[in-house]
Amino acid sequence: xxxxxxxxxxxxxxxxxxxxxxxxxxxxxxxxxxxxxxxxxxxxxxxxxxxxxxxxxxxxxxxxxxxxxxxxxxxxxxxxxxxxxxxxxxxxxxxxxxxxxxxxxxxxxxxxxxxxxxxxxxxxxxxxxxxxxxxxxxxxxxxxxxxxxxxxxxxxxxxxxxxxxxxxxxxxxxxxxxxxxxxxxxxxxxxxxxxxxxxxxxxxxxxxxxxxxxxxxxxxxxxxxxxxxxxxxxxxxxxxxxxxxxxxxxxxxxxxxxxxxxxxxxxxxxxxxxxxxxxxxxxxxxxxxxxxxxxxxxxxxxxxxxxxxxxxxxxxxxxxxxxxxxxxxxxxxxxxxxxxxxxxxxxxxxxxxxxxxxxxxxxxxxxxxxxxxxxxxxxxxxxxxxxxxxxxxxxxxxxxxxxxxxxxxxxxxxxxxxxxxxxxxxxxxxxxxxxxxxxxxxx
Numbered sequence: 001x002x003x004x005x006x007x008x009x010x011x012x013x014x015x016x017x018x019x020x021x022x023x024x025x026x027x028x029x030x031x032x033x034x035x036x037x038x039x040x041x042x043x044x045x046x047x048x049x050x051x052x053x054x055x056x057x058x059x060x061x062x063x064x065x066x067x068x069x070x071x072x073x074x075x076x077x078x079x080x081x082x083x084x085x086x087x088x089x090x091x092x093x094x095x096x097x098x099x100x101x102x103x104x105x106x107x108x109x110x111x112x113x114x115x116x117x118x119x120x121x122x123x124x125x126x127x128x129x130x131x132x133x134x135x136x137x138x139x140x141x142x143x144x145x146x147x148x149x150x151x152x153x154x155x156x157x158x159x160x161x162x163x164x165x166x167x168x169x170x171x172x173x174x175x176x177x178x179x180x181x182x183x184x185x186x187x188x189x190x191x192x193x194x195x196x197x198x199x200x201x202x203x204x205x206x207x208x209x210x211x212x213x214x215x216x217x218x219x220x221x222x223x224x225x226x227x228x229x230x231x232x233x234x235x236x237x238x239x240x241x242x243x244x245x246x247x248x249x250x251x252x253x254x255x256x257x258x259x260x261x262x263x264x265x266x267x268x269x270x271x272x273x274x275x276x277x278x279x280x281x282x283x284x285x286x287x288x289x290x291x292x293x294x295x296x297x298x299x300x301x302x303x304x305x306x307x308x309x310x311x312x313x314x315x316x317x318x319x320x321x322x323x324x325x326x327x328x329x330x331x332x333x334x335x336x337x338x339x340x341x342x343x344x345x346x347x348x349x350x351x352x353x354x355x356x357x358x359x360x361x362x363x364x365x366x367x368x369x370x371x372x373x374x375x376x377x378x379x380x381x382x383x384x385x386x387x388x389x390x391x392x393x394x395x396x397x398x399x400x401x402x403x404x405x406x407x408x409x410x411x412x413x414x415x416x417x418x419x420x421x422x423x424x425x426x427x428x429x430x431x432x433x434x435x436x437x438x439x440x441x442x443x
Contacts, residue, residue: 003279004148004177006267010064010233012179013052013249014139014148015274017120021083021139022052023150028068033306033400033409036063036415037239045072048271054108056083056122059133059154062413063185063236065102067101074106082106083113083123085135093133110173117142123164125154130334131435136164140173146277149224150179153233157214159201161223169225175226176277177265182217182231183252184209187415188429190245192422196359202248209250214260221261227280229264231257240303241354242418249418253289305419307403314349315402321370323405328373328381334439335377336432342388343436344369347398357395357421364393364423375436390428396420404441411437 005013010024027038027045042048055073074080084094086109098107113120121138136151147168154160168175189205206225231254238246257264266286267273268345273284324345346367348357357363373381374388400419403409414420415434 002144002148002176003274004145004179004230004267005271005274006232006269006279006384007041007049007271008269009235010058010152012150012230012232013050014150016115016118016139018143019054020052021054021056021120021137022049022073022241023056023137024058024064024152025049025069025073025170025435026063027053028062029304030068031062031066031236032410032413032417033419034304034309035238035240035242035419036236038235039237042271045069049073050271052080054081054083056137057094057098058085058135058137058150060097060156061133061153061416063233064152065094065097069194074103080106081108083108083110083120083122083137084362085109085122086111087124087126087132090124090126090132091130102377121167123167125151125157125162127155127157127159127160129336129435131438136160138164138167140171141277144278145171145173146176146275147173148177148179149175149226151181151220152179153181156220161220164224175224176280177230178221178224178226179230179232180220181213181219181233182254182257183234184250185234185236185416187418187420187422189250190248191418191420192424192427193248194358194361195244195248197361199248206248206250210252210256214257215251217257218260221263227263228275229257229261230267230275231241231261231264237260238418240305241351244358245418255286255289263264305400306409307400307419308395310330310408311399311403313397317347317398320347320398320401320405323402323442324371324373324440326442327405330441331436331439332375332377332381335375335436337375337377337436338432339376339390340371340379340383340386340388340428341375341430341436342384342391343375343433343435344372344391344393345401346370347394347401348395349398351397354395354397354421356420362423363395363421367395369393375433390433391425392433393423393425394420395422407441407443411440 003015014021111122119140123136125134134154140147268284268286275282
């Protein structure tokens, strides 16, 4: 037996005669600080998942590592284990998080494991950045040499793909099913433009985003050869205050991949549909596109944003400014920026202020920042004498800012959860500037 069951988003279950591996189960309510929700949500997670031996977690992002789900599935069981990549001399953020969450006794940190006739290779995606977190898993039958390759959210990296290909070629594996992303979550474009005044721009950029991810998908499947592909992951909706942005996220339906890849398999929902690697058949494929209108109106969903649960007061601007000053000392030591790039931070107390910000074409003209700083690692963060190559104006709820600066929440979760609004001048993406925020906290 060699089957892959599709469960939800990036969650699949790989079953061989020797072992069953559950990959990246996310069924909790707190992903990205409570901003994400599933559709539909299974009522009984244990029944929906079924039996398994190991949980593989690819990386720390909360739609891949979900504490709530792992806690329910393990249920103090001694015979279940958690497989994670070994980052060797580099920081293993996932391991630290698992240990902090009380799962240390379950962890198996390894890049190679054999269970009778089933071989497992885990390949960390190393890009020489301090923000590296992701990994891929290759599960192979030593009898048939058939493999399932799951690269999860791994951003394209030629060295990573080369390492995977060398592993496949050296062992004469045949990838029967290649599981990879086809769309992107992220904050762009929905948090960078007004959903009221710039709808046309948002739609245009959302479509361009979808096309860009399709191009990445094609590049990936051209470099790593496989018999079939499973385009998956990134199936979510924003809830509560941010649900108005859902239609502008640029998130494609997996069925759209059929237009560019005849070998794409869209395994149906329900948790019981699978792809059989040995028979090279899918038990049931999804045929119908999701009806977005049925899922987009989430304003009335219970809002359990982490920062609002944790913080019961509105921190004043002087306190926030002091926290920012301390946070900058840490972030600047980690900076990868080589040019003048500015952030201006605009906190607000009233949650209704978000609507006012959305209804401004240039809200930075109507609000005053509490702090502006330069991300250039070769300059002081208060060196603002030169015109920056990029100036990002960041609008954020004051409770959320206090929470992230004190380490209760994380900037990356805020980005992917569309928590803060940005007006970027000019609208140019720079990854080193984005990564700067990852270390902007006092701890």
